[in-house]
Amino acid sequence: MSEKDIALLSVKDFLTPQMLKFAILPFIISLVVMYILFFIIAGIGIEQLGTLQVYSSQTTIQNGVPHTESLSAVLEDSAIIKFLMNYTITSWLATFLIYAIGGFLTIYISIFFAVVIIGFLTPFILREIQARHYKDVEMIGYGNILYFIFFAIKWTLAMLALFILLIPFYFIPLLNIVALNIPLYYFFHKMLTLDVSSSICTAEEEKQINFFNANKIRMKTLALYLLSLIPFAVFFGAIFFVIYLGHTYFVEVKKIRREI
Template structure:
């Protein structure tokens, strides 16, 4: 029986079917709202961080030229005055150029990851409509139960974010090990991406008991799909613009799984 289930679909067939739906006018139009919201929030966040970072370098440069300026500056300036070598290095043009480049390269990478998670959260508000549209087009005979209480969803979200933070801080020491750092950086974000996206879509199709059964029986098939979607999301722009496509893909997968489990 398991072999038959595995042959019901492949990741390639899911992606092809989802992409065909995604290219329709209705779904392309729906894509614009989460895309604009995510881009706006991400831009504000990165702009604020970059401003704080370069303000710190400017303060160091001012103190390197005139140590007395620290009298009217904040704690960072006082620290720089106590350690003039730090001020001289941080205030130099070469250091600013290197630090600025690293900030935008590393910060840009994290901005992509954070924007992906932010986009997943935002698309959650549009998921019911997307799933309903996929059902109407392809699976009109499959019932959407969606009876999981909102309180359970909130508790789920809090647990996953707590685990994400724990996972993130445990991974930090591995950031400095070549090759391993690629896994260390992405693993916590994939965990959160997978958890939020699958829970949002599955919660629109299954009841609580069915959801547990599906995540137990089909966990590796679901993980394979979300891993492919996560890799696609790392392409700049796709992680934000492609969220509707991601939801459509998982909706197809879960409707197929629902059809199977309810026939047993």
């Protein structure tokens, strides 16, 4: 089956009533989470913008003895907010930056949550795909709940470590776009391939597929990740991601078992 055939078949499967029903749950949960996070992040930005910590100290010498006086104060609301909001340009720029950053972080966090949520629906989606197209391919699977929790925690920590290690690149134009997306793509790729492969094939089959098709699978997950960066696409797209990657693993598993 060619890549074009897999893509077209995935779209047809996604548009079936059953798959659209599956798409509703991650859409609702992710949308609620995104809505709440957006206003929390934007609210924190406004709060921090409206609060400024001022600290000063002065040392004097009296009779040869040094005396230090310190002053600590917090300027709230008026000083910064009033200055920015008194002028149309600064008001617009401040509001834009706060909500742009909030929206940017919200999209990233929504991708993280969508990947986690879709993990619970993956077996049901793949069974539907199997019943439609791969009745001759048994879904054996491997791993257990502790296995998945372990790797989810491991890859989350690795993602956070990558975010920290790549900080120097965040200040370089254009390169910062790539650097910001590498950690989340790493988590996206690992979780999505684990969810799909562990539901369909054995551990040995999964190793064999990754050995011979590693670059092809990475290209597919990268394309799916870039698609998820489109606002709101990840909400419905998460189901399509599983369907598309599911077809890939079903085809590869079928080839392996025919050769045995």
